[in-house]
Amino acid sequence: GDFKPPIKEYPSKIAQVQLGDGSRKPVFLGGQNSLYRFEEPQPNPPVVTFDVFDIPMPGLPRPIREHFSDVMESPGEWAKKAVKDYGANLVTMHLIGTGPKVMDKSPREGAQAVEEVLQAVDVPLVIGASGDPIKDPPVLEAAAETAEGERCLLASANMDLDYHRLAKAAVDYDHAVLSWAITDVNMQKSLNKYLMKDGLKQEDIVMDPTTCALGYGIEFSIDVITRTRLGGLKGDPDLQMPMSSGTTNAWGSREAWMKKEEWGPTDYRGPLWEIFTGLTLMLNGVDIFMMLHPDSVRILREIGETFTK
Amino acid sequence: MAKVTAMDVYKLLPQTNCGDCGEASCMAFATKLSEKKADLILCTELDDKSFKKLDNLLVPAVKEILIGKDDKAKIIGGDEVLYRYEESYYNQTLFAIDLPDDLEESEFNERIKTIENIEFERTGELLKLDAIALRNKSEDPSKFAEAAKKLKSSKYPVFLVTLDPIAMQKALEVIGGDRSLMYAATKDNLFEMAELAKEYDCPLTVFSPGDIEKMKDLVFTLRSNGIDDIVLDPGTLTGEAIGDTLDNFVMSRRLAIEDKDEDFRFPLLGVPALVRLNNEDDEVKNGTMEATIASTLMNKYADVLILKGTDIWELIPILTLRQSLYTDPRKPQAVDPGIYEFGDVNENSPVLLTTNFALTYYTVEGDLKSGNASTYLLVLDTIGKAVDVAIAGGQFDGKAVADLVKKCGIEDKVKTRKMIIPGLAAPLSGEIEDETGWDVMVGPRDSSAVPDFIDEKF
Ligand code: B12
Ligand code: SF4
Numbered sequence: 001g002d003f004k005p006p007i008k009e010y011p012s013k014i015a016q017v018q019l020g021d022g023s024r025k026p027v028f029l030g031g032q033n034s035l036y037r038f039e040e041p042q043p044n045p046p047v048v049t050f051d052v053f054d055i056p057m058p059g060l061p062r063p064i065r066e067h068f069s070d071v072m073e074s075p076g077e078w079a080k081k082a083v084k085d086y087g088a089n090l091v092t093m094h095l096i097g098t099g100p101k102v103m104d105k106s107p108r109e110g111a112q113a114v115e116e117v118l119q120a121v122d123v124p125l126v127i128g129a130s131g132d133p134i135k136d137p138p139v140l141e142a143a144a145e146t147a148e149g150e151r152c153l154l155a156s157a158n159m160d161l162d163y164h165r166l167a168k169a170a171v172d173y174d175h176a177v178l179s180w181a182i183t184d185v186n187m188q189k190s191l192n193k194y195l196m197k198d199g200l201k202q203e204d205i206v207m208d209p210t211t212c213a214l215g216y217g218i219e220f221s222i223d224v225i226t227r228t229r230l231g232g233l234k235g236d237p238d239l240q241m242p243m244s245s246g247t248t249n250a251w252g253s254r255e256a257w258m259k260k261e262e263w264g265p266t267d268y269r270g271p272l273w274e275i276f277t278g279l280t281l282m283l284n285g286v287d288i289f290m291m292l293h294p295d296s297v298r299i300l301r302e303i304g305e306t307f308t309k
Numbered sequence: 310m311a312k313v314t315a316m317d318v319y320k321l322l323p324q325t326n327c328g329d330c331g332e333a334s335c336m337a338f339a340t341k342l343s344e345k346k347a348d349l350i351l352c353t354e355l356d357d358k359s360f361k362k363l364d365n366l367l368v369p370a371v372k373e374i375l376i377g378k379d380d381k382a383k384i385i386g387g388d389e390v391l392y393r394y395e396e397s398y399y400n401q402t403l404f405a406i407d408l409p410d411d412l413e414e415s416e417f418n419e420r421i422k423t424i425e426n427i428e429f430e431r432t433g434e435l436l437k438l439d440a441i442a443l444r445n446k447s448e449d450p451s452k453f454a455e456a457a458k459k460l461k462s463s464k465y466p467v468f469l470v471t472l473d474p475i476a477m478q479k480a481l482e483v484i485g486g487d488r489s490l491m492y493a494a495t496k497d498n499l500f501e502m503a504e505l506a507k508e509y510d511c512p513l514t515v516f517s518p519g520d521i522e523k524m525k526d527l528v529f530t531l532r533s534n535g536i537d538d539i540v541l542d543p544g545t546l547t548g549e550a551i552g553d554t555l556d557n558f559v560m561s562r563r564l565a566i567e568d569k570d571e572d573f574r575f576p577l578l579g580v581p582a583l584v585r586l587n588n589e590d591d592e593v594k595n596g597t598m599e600a601t602i603a604s605t606l607m608n609k610y611a612d613v614l615i616l617k618g619t620d621i622w623e624l625i626p627i628l629t630l631r632q633s634l635y636t637d638p639r640k641p642q643a644v645d646p647g648i649y650e651f652g653d654v655n656e657n658s659p660v661l662l663t664t665n666f667a668l669t670y671y672t673v674e675g676d677l678k679s680g681n682a683s684t685y686l687l688v689l690d691t692i693g694k695a696v697d698v699a700i701a702g703g704q705f706d707g708k709a710v711a712d713l714v715k716k717c718g719i720e721d722k723v724k725t726r727k728m729i730i731p732g733l734a735a736p737l738s739g740e741i742e743d744e745t746g747w748d749v750m751v752g753p754r755d756s757s758a759v760p761d762f763i764d765e766k767f
Contacts, residue, residue, distance in 0.1 A: 003522040003525050006567060036556060038560065214629055214630060214633065215629040215632075215633060216668065218630075222394075222634075223393065223394035226392045226393075227394055258757070263621060263622065264621045264622030268596070268620075268622040271597065273626055276600070276601075279601065280604065280608050283555075283605065283608045284608070295597070299597065306549055306551050307551075307552045307555060
C-alpha cells in the first residue's frame, strides 16, 4: 500500500506555562498538541534549569564541585556562572539552608538569597525549599513575596504539607507552583485539583511526577510520565500541565558517584548517568529539567532542541 | 488494531475442552496463548487450517527474528505495544560492537576478546554485549571473508557489514551463513542481497537512510520475493539531524503496531557508532555522544544497536538502561525473603537486616561480598520495596521484623540477639527492639560502609 505518516489527532492540549516576567526574559513550557514534532510543530523546546544552593553543599560529588568550587559561597555568583559560562535557561535556587536539620535559616534569610540571585541574573527562577513539611510553606511565602511580579516556579506543593499556603502565595504574588506527587497518577490528579480549587489555573501549574534515576526505578518514572502526558492530550483537565524532572537525583546513584576502578572514571560516567536519566524522561514527555553538571546540561539542551525544531 | 484477546483466540480453538494441552479448558489455554505463556503446538486437536490462522493471529506486531545459530542464537523483535506500561517490551535490544576487517591480526583478536569479556553485574544479573559487527572497511572482499572466517569460533553471533554483494557472498560462504545478520540491502544492491539472503537463509537488513517511504518500498519488494526475515535501518543521522532519526524510528514502530503495516512489522536497527566516524572530537566527547544517541534510540524502539565504544564507563549506563526498559512493569523485582549467609558464619556472627527489593538486596550482597564480610543477612518481605519506600509504605515495621525473626529460624543459628539495621531504618529501632526482644544497632546509611562497620564493632 501507499505510505502515509502515522499522525494522530489528540483532542486536547497541554497548557503553556510562562516562567519569568517583570525583569526576567520569559521562558515558556508545554503548549503541545501532540507527542512528536512530525505530528505537529512543537511550540517550545525542553529547557534546563541549573541547580544553585544557598549553602556550599558539602555533599556534592567532585565532578560537579570542581566546576563551581570558586562560587559556592555566594548563590549570586553561582547563578551568574551557570548562566554566563554554561548557558542556563533558568536557575533553581534551592533554599536547603532553611532546613531545621541543616542550618535552620529563617524565611527572611532564604528570601535574601533569592533577592541576591534575582539581582545577579535575568533568567527566570525556580525556588525550592528544604523539603521540610512544616518549614517549607513560610520559607516559600517569604520568597514569593520578595520575588513578586517575577513569575517564579515555587517548588513544591505536595500532599504532606499545607499546599493551600503555597497556592495562595502564588496567586497573591503571581508565581507558578510545582505540584509534586510520588510516581502516582491519581495522587497527581488530586493534588492538581486541590491547587486549582485554591485559585491556580492550568497555566500556573507544573507537575513533578518524581524522577527515579537510571537503574533506581527509572521505569516507574517512564510509565507514570507516559500515562500522564497521554492522559493530558486525551482530555483529562487535571493532567494538562507541563512536567518537570529533578534530574539531579541521578547523582544519588552509586554508578554516578562511586569511585570504582572497574567502572571507569566518575568524571565520565557521572554526567552520562544524569544525561540518560533526563533524556529518557524527555523522550516520554518531560518539559523542564533540574540539573547539576555543565556537560549534562549542554548535551540535554542541545538534543532537546533538535527533537522539537 | 487492538491487542489479541483470549476471546479472539478461543473462537479459533476446537472448544472441546479435551485437556490434552495440559489446561483444564480451551478457554484457559486461550488465556495462556494470548499472554504468550503457552505454545500453540500443545493443542493436539487443531487441523492445519486452524493452526495457520491461529499462528498468524498470535504473531506479534513486530515479528521475531533469529540471529545466530545454535547456542549463539538470539531473538529480536516481538513487541506488541508502543508504551511499556501497557504490557512489557519483549526481547531486549541487541548490542553489537563494530569490528573493522583491516585491523592487524593481534589488534583484531584483542578486540574480539574485549567484546566477549565485557560484563557488568547489576541486581544479580550479568549484563553483557551480544554480537560482533564485522565491517568491510578494507573494501577488499577477500580480506572481509578472511576476517569472517576467524569469527566462526567467536562466542557471539556475527553481523556482516558491507554494501558490496561480492564481499557479502565471500563472507557468507566461509561462515556458512549461520544466520549472520546481513547489513545491508539498499536500493542499489537489493536484488543481489536478496538472492544471498535466500541462498544462505540469513536475516537481511534494509538500509534506507532518512527515507522510510523508500524503506517501505524496498521491504515490499523483498517480501514479494519471499523474504520474511528482515531488519529495518531507517538511518541513524546524527548531529542536528538526530531529531529526524527519532521521527523515523517512531513512525516506523507506530505503523507496525497501530496500523499493522506489513512492511514495517520488523525489528529496528540503529547505528550510534556513526557518531564517531568523521568526528574530530576526543574519545570522551565521542563516547558520551554515542551513548546519548544509543539511549535515545533504545527508548524509542531500537531492537538492535551497533556501537563502537568499548569503554566500560560508556557501556554501564547503556546496559543499565536496557535492563530497566525491559523489566516487566507488572512484576515486582524481588528476591525470596529469609536468611542468607556470607563468608564463614558461626553462632557469633553479626546479623544484618535488609529488604527483598532486588536492587536493595543485590546492592547489599555485592557490598558484603566485596568486603569479605562473614555475616547473616535477614531479608524482609517488603513486596519488593526499597528500605525507605517500604518504611513509608508500611511494609517494614517492628511487627514485620519480629515475624521474620520468629519464622526464619535465626534464633537457632546464633547465640547473640543483636541486629544491625539499615541507617535509613533508624526511626524503627525502638519498635524493632520492643517487638523482637533483640538489641538493635543502627548501621550506616549506605551498605558499602557495612564491612568496615562490622570490622569496627565486632
Ligand atoms: C523508586 C522509588 C519508589 C518506587 C518503589 C521502588 C521499589 N521497588 O522500592 C515507587 C514508585 C513504587 C515508590 C513508592 C513510594 N515511595 Co518512593 N522512592 C523511590 C526512590 C526514588 C528510590 C528508592 C530506591 O530504589 N533506592 C535504592 C535502594 C538500593 O536503596 P535502599 O533500599 O535504601 O538501600 C540502600 C540503603 O538503605 C542501605 N542498606 C540497605 N540494606 C541495608 C542493610 C544494612 C544492615 C545497612 C547498614 C544498610 C543497608 O544500602 C543500600 C544501598 O545504598 C526514593 C528516593 C531516593 N532517591 O532514594 C523514593 C522514596 C524512598 N519514596 C518515598 C515515598 C514517600 C514513597 C511512597 C510512600 C509514596 C506514596 N505516598 O505513595 C510510596 C510507598 C509505596 C509502598 N511501599 O507501598 C520517600 C520516602 C520518604 C521517607 N523517608 O519517609 C522517598 C525517599 C522519596 C522522597 N524524597 O520523598 N517509591
Ligand atoms: S488441547 Fe486444544 S482442544 Fe484440547 S483443551 Fe487444549 S486447547 Fe482445547
